[in-house]
Amino acid sequence: MRANVQRLQKVFICVFLLIVLALTNLTVFQRDKLMASPYNNQRVAGWDNQSIRGGIFDRHGEVLAVTDKKGGPRVYPAGYDLAPIIGYLDPKIGAAGLEARYGAELSGRPPFWAALGLNFPLAVQGEDLVLTVSLSLQREAMRLLAGRRGAAIVLDPRTGAVLALASQPSFEPSKLAKQWESISHDKAAPLLNRATQGLYPPGSTLKVVTLAAVLSQRPELAANNYHCPGQLTLPGYTVHCSQAHGELDLASALAVSCNVTFSQLGLKLGNNALAKQAERAFFNNDIPFELPTAKSSWPQQNVGDGETAQRAIGQGQVLTTPLQMALVTAGIANGGMIYQPYLVQERRLGGRISARTKPQKMAEFVSPKVAAAITDMMIEVTKHGTGRGAALSEIKVAGKTGTAENPHGAPHAWYIGFAPAEKPRVVVAVIVENAGSGAAAALPLARTLLQLALKEVS
Amino acid sequence: MKASRQTERALLGGAIAIGWLAFGLSWLAAPVWEPQAFFYPAAISLALYLVHLSLRAMESGADELLLPLLTVPLFLGVATLYRLDRASAFWQVIWILSGLGPLLLLQMVTDIRAWRDHWLLLLLLALGCLASTLLFGIEVYGAKSWLKLGPMRFQPSEPAKILLALALAGYLSRRKELLLVRFWQLGPIKLPHPAYFGPLALAVALTLLLMVVQRDLGTGLLLFGLFVCELFVAAPRLDYLLLGFLALGAGGMVSYRLFNHVQTRINIWLHPWDQAAGQGYQVVQALLAISAGGLLGAGLGQGSPQHIPAITTDLTFVAWCEETGLAGSIALIVVYMLLSQRGLKAALASNDDFLTLVGVGLTSLFTLQSLVILGGALRLIPLTGVTLPLFNYGGSSLVSTLFSFGLILRLSAEERSS
Numbered sequence: 001m002r003a004n005v006q007r008l009q010k011v012f013i014c015v016f017l018l019i020v021l022a023l024t025n026l027t028v029f030q031r032d033k034l035m036a037s038p039y040n041n042q043r044v045a046g047w048d049n050q051s052i053r054g055g056i057f058d059r060h061g062e063v064l065a066v067t068d069k070k071g072g073p074r075v076y077p078a079g080y081d082l083a084p085i086i087g088y089l090d091p092k093i094g095a096a097g098l099e100a101r102y103g104a105e106l107s108g109r110p111p112f113w114a115a116l117g118l119n120f121p122l123a124v125q126g127e128d129l130v131l132t133v134s135l136s137l138q139r140e141a142m143r144l145l146a147g148r149r150g151a152a153i154v155l156d157p158r159t160g161a162v163l164a165l166a167s168q169p170s171f172e173p174s175k176l177a178k179q180w181e182s183i184s185h186d187k188a189a190p191l192l193n194r195a196t197q198g199l200y201p202p203g204s205t206l207k208v209v210t211l212a213a214v215l216s217q218r219p220e221l222a223a224n225n226y227h228c229p230g231q232l233t234l235p236g237y238t239v240h241c242s243q244a245h246g247e248l249d250l251a252s253a254l255a256v257s258c259n260v261t262f263s264q265l266g267l268k269l270g271n272n273a274l275a276k277q278a279e280r281a282f283f284n285n286d287i288p289f290e291l292p293t294a295k296s297s298w299p300q301q302n303v304g305d306g307e308t309a310q311r312a313i314g315q316g317q318v319l320t321t322p323l324q325m326a327l328v329t330a331g332i333a334n335g336g337m338i339y340q341p342y343l344v345q346e347r348r349l350g351g352r353i354s355a356r357t358k359p360q361k362m363a364e365f366v367s368p369k370v371a372a373a374i375t376d377m378m379i380e381v382t383k384h385g386t387g388r389g390a391a392l393s394e395i396k397v398a399g400k401t402g403t404a405e406n407p408h409g410a411p412h413a414w415y416i417g418f419a420p421a422e423k424p425r426v427v428v429a430v431i432v433e434n435a436g437s438g439a440a441a442a443l444p445l446a447r448t449l450l451q452l453a454l455k456e457v458s
Numbered sequence: 459m460k461a462s463r464q465t466e467r468a469l470l471g472g473a474i475a476i477g478w479l480a481f482g483l484s485w486l487a488a489p490v491w492e493p494q495a496f497f498y499p500a501a502i503s504l505a506l507y508l509v510h511l512s513l514r515a516m517e518s519g520a521d522e523l524l525l526p527l528l529t530v531p532l533f534l535g536v537a538t539l540y541r542l543d544r545a546s547a548f549w550q551v552i553w554i555l556s557g558l559g560p561l562l563l564l565q566m567v568t569d570i571r572a573w574r575d576h577w578l579l580l581l582l583l584a585l586g587c588l589a590s591t592l593l594f595g596i597e598v599y600g601a602k603s604w605l606k607l608g609p610m611r612f613q614p615s616e617p618a619k620i621l622l623a624l625a626l627a628g629y630l631s632r633r634k635e636l637l638l639v640r641f642w643q644l645g646p647i648k649l650p651h652p653a654y655f656g657p658l659a660l661a662v663a664l665t666l667l668l669m670v671v672q673r674d675l676g677t678g679l680l681l682f683g684l685f686v687c688e689l690f691v692a693a694p695r696l697d698y699l700l701l702g703f704l705a706l707g708a709g710g711m712v713s714y715r716l717f718n719h720v721q722t723r724i725n726i727w728l729h730p731w732d733q734a735a736g737q738g739y740q741v742v743q744a745l746l747a748i749s750a751g752g753l754l755g756a757g758l759g760q761g762s763p764q765h766i767p768a769i770t771t772d773l774t775f776v777a778w779c780e781e782t783g784l785a786g787s788i789a790l791i792v793v794y795m796l797l798s799q800r801g802l803k804a805a806l807a808s809n810d811d812f813l814t815l816v817g818v819g820l821t822s823l824f825t826l827q828s829l830v831i832l833g834g835a836l837r838l839i840p841l842t843g844v845t846l847p848l849f850n851y852g853g854s855s856l857v858s859t860l861f862s863f864g865l866i867l868r869l870s871a872e873e874r875s876s
Contacts, residue, residue, distance in 0.1 A: 001814055002806055004691040008818065009802050012825050016795040019829065020788055022836040026749045027784040034749040039734045039742055043750060046762045116754045116783070 038094050044103070045091030047121075051108040054126035056086060056098065058135040059163075059345065059456075065099070070124075078135060079172045081142040084193045085133060085165050085291070085343060088173035093180055096191075098343065101290050102129055105347055128348040132161035134456050137449070141166035144445040149188060150432040151195035151322045152445065154453045157330035157418060157427045159359035160339030163453055165291075165323075167194040197294040199319040200431060203404030203438070204257045204386075205414045206314030208374060209328060211254060211262075213269050213277035215370040221268060222250050222373075228260040237306030239263045239313070251377045255385030257401065259313050266312020271303055274311060278318075281328045281338060281365045288362065289323070290343050296320040315405055326429035329416040331365030332374050333398070333424035338363045379421050386439050387417070390447045396421035397450060401438035410434040413441035419450050426453040462522040463514045469526035470510055474503045477533025480758060484541045487759025498536055501551050505558050506532075512562050520565070521870035523800050528848065528863055530793045535849035538778050539770060541759050546770045546851045553853040557860030564864035565871070574812040577628025584621035587614035588664070591672060603674045613854035615668070615677045620858055622664075623684055623819030626657060630692040631812040658702040661685035666709040673719050676834075676842030680826050682706055687822035688815055727840035740767045744835050747780040748787075755783030770851040772843055776835055790849075791832070798825040801863075804870035817869045820862040 026034070034040065049071035056065040064082050066075050074089055076082065087097015095103055104114045106129065108121030141152045145168040154164040171183050171190045183190055192198060214221050230244035245258045253261040266274060278298040279285065287293045297319050298311070310316030323341065331338040340362040347355040366374070378398035381387040387399040399417025406412055413435040418424040428446045435441035481499045485491065506529050513520060532554055540547040573580070591614055596604050605612050636653035661682050668678035686699060714720050722737060730738035730745070743766045750761070761780035763769050769777055779787045798821055805817025827847050834841035845852045847859040 001691060001811060004694055005802055005806055005814065005818060007694075008687060008691060008822070009799060012798050012802075013795060015829050016791060016798075018838070019791060019832045019836065022833075022838055023748065023779070023784060023787055023791075026745065026836065027751055027753065027779075027787075031749050031752060034746055037746065040746045040750070042765055043746065043762045114752070116752055118752070118754060118756065120757060120760050 051121035054106040054128040062135040083170045084167040137164040152430045153326040157333040160341045201404040202314040203402030205402035226261040232260045234306045255380045263309035296324040330427045333418040335368040336366040336371040413438045415442035415446040466522035473526045473529035480537035483758035519871045531848040553856040557857040561864035574628045580625035584618045587618035616854040616858035627815035662705045676844035683826040751780045751783040808872035
């Protein structure tokens with residue numbers, strides 16, 4: 001009997017240990033996931049009421065979000081225009097955007113504090129966020145896209161600092177709770193951040209990726225001349241050009257956006273080489289960013305010639321986010337090196353800087369030599385090609401237009417570009433859904449944004 | 459003064475200090491200071507110190523760890539309740555005081571061994587208690603396991619559990635030899651021997667009855683566990699135990715098919731997130747609260763346990779987790795584990811089979827009840843309405859748990875005879 005009692009003792013100890021393990025799992029390993037649950041909103045809102053939530057400011061100190069007293073209402077002076085970046089905050093429906101991403105810091109609980117489970121704030125006043133965004137530029141981007149569906153991103157290729165990130169249609173965060181039913185079911189999807197999560201066929205803007213693959217992996221192909229009879233028939237697909245371009249070198253092929261030439265190049269490279277180049281700019285990977293991003297996709301599996309040729313000109317199964325195209329462009333502009341994009345320049349506590357973002361290298365898209373060669377060809381696009389409308393007086397612009405066929409109606413209009421071409425300070429990527437040709441519908445917007453943005457950064 | 463009582467005094471002082479600390483933190487977090495707040499910790503400290511003095515006066519040889527260990531969950535439980543609901547805390551103090559009386563009286567019983575021969579009476583009393591709710595019971599939270607006595611509510615299943623533990627110990631200790639007989643030959647048919655078969659059948663029947671008729675899944679599970687533990691200690695016949703588990707499993711399956719409330723409980727357990735705003739609300743909010751505690755917790759009085767239904771009666775432990783974090787909850791669990799270990803040690807204090815089985819039965823009840831509610835809150839098993847003994851609000855449970863520990867304390871003072 002004594003031995004049996006001792007066995008029972010051991011059994012009990014084991015079960016108690018099991019309980020301790022389950023507790024550890026919940027409080028340590030599952031904590032981040034569980035605290036983000038929508039069923040936890042009331043608790044999180046309660047935590048918020050214990051401090052004055054920090055404000056959010058643009059790069060010039062303009063107020064973007066502010067709270068006056070403990071648990072007081074959140075005021076957004078430019079709510080609709082900033083919603084794609086700042087998101088919203090509501091005790092019932094939760095939080096999104098930077099309000100969600102920096103929830104702990106804004107409410108006075110730095111991450112190490114929150115990880116200990118200490119819910120009461122470290123300071124009565126939460127940290128302020130100072131963004132890299134310019135309010136005036138953001139407003140202009142939203143105004144240019146108003147009435148359409150689309151997105152625009154402006155960033156500094158030398159650091160990754162985002163100057164504007166627009167997505168239309170948007171929403172008014174302070175009225176979101178009241179209008180939740182209609183907004184969340186709106187077919188135009190105002191809650192979708194098209195700049196970071198919209199997946200589109202990139203159309204001809206993707207030709208810079210095909211070009212990068214040629215120059216990096218098969219440089220001998222760049223010396224050849226190509227012949228465009230106006231169309232190219234492949235098993236399962238026929239590639240069309242707007243006209244027969246005749247004899248072309250690589251630079252003129254990009255300038256006139258010759259589909260036949262780039263399809264031929266794509267076929268010579270093969271899907272794997274193209275996918276490899278795209279992945280160097282984070283296709284098929286999550287882009288590290290402060291807002292949720294969708295993964296741009298370049299499927300790996302072997303495909304027929306028809307599909308490979310389509311992918312080389314940005315059609316077929318290739319899908320990208322506007323942010324992704326902006327980063328590809330930034331890579332070319334910055335001598336091949338892509339910097340990780342960021343929105344928060346610094347955090348401040350009671351007027352003192354508590355954290356400052358250091359620009360971080362994200363990926364090397366191409367070598368500096370290849371980047372320079374692509375830049376030259378993109379300057380040609382503006383000088384003599386499809387991107388003529390982007391030219392600015394006294395400043396050289398490098399760019400590429402795109403007109404992406406899609407199953408939802410008229411083609412999406414794209415433009416990617418940067419300026420000044422010799423020493424780029426600003427990159428822009430614009431998409432306007434179902435607006436027709438990139439040169440006509442996206443390029444004028446991009447030109448205005450480039451012009452304004454160049455005044456913002458020196 | 460015996461050396462063991464000296465140790466007891468030192469440890470009791472430590473436990474009481476922890477309790478005052480918990481109260482102090484709750485006071486700091488409270489919006490207004492109430493002078494009457496001193497009543498709670500002062501009353502508990504005084505009562506426990508008096509118990510210690512009485513044990514000293516009796517020159518008791520009881521285990522010196524038990525009283526300080528008991529103090530920790532009792533004190534912290536009242537501190538947590540005080541922060542959640544003043545009225546519950548007040549009544550809890552009254553229950554503690556009324557429970558400590560019987561605990562002391564039990565130390566004066568000279569010969570517990572004599573109870574062995576009255577096992578049938580104890581069994582009938584236990585069954586009577588359980589049956590009384592069927593006849594006169596009222597329904598609370600969907601379980602028909604309460605009796606109304608004037609203004610007071612009372613749960614007869616609490617004394618029934620103790621009575622059953624004693625009855626089974628008496629029965630098994632008298633039939634030790636029979637337990638070792640392998641089969642009961644009935645003509646050509648071999649059956650498990652009735653000495654074993656009887657209690658097992660009773661256990662399965664009572665469990666299912668409680669689950670189905672009284673809708674009290676938790677108590678049903680506890681009684682089955684009690685029988686299994688005592689049988690295991692009396693004679694570990696794995697084949698019979700297996701048979702018991704199979705019978706319970708089959709009965710459980712049938713009641714799952716037939717009865718809605720069993721199905722509901724199991725479904726909530728399996729898919730709480732699918733119905734997090736509905737029936738799974740309590741389970742989901744409990745998980746979130748525990749998780750919110752992190753490593754060190756929000757601090758006493760700083761959590762938001764008001765989101766959890768039945769927090770004072772079923773899930774006080776969850777409030778403790780949120781406010782003291784992993785560190786605080788592990789500390790409390792360790793105290794429960796130590797209480798369970800000292801209880802089984804007390805069972806072995808004498809070499810009398812009956813006393814050993816009584817100790818095993820009572821300790822198993824306490825341990826299993828703790829594990830059932832902890833496992834339920836952590837979603838290891840379905841959540842049932844049993845209380846975390848000594849910690850949760852609940853008069854019947856508290857008084858009967860203190861009665862059990864009175865017996866265990868008395869057993870620990872037994873001396874081995876040759």
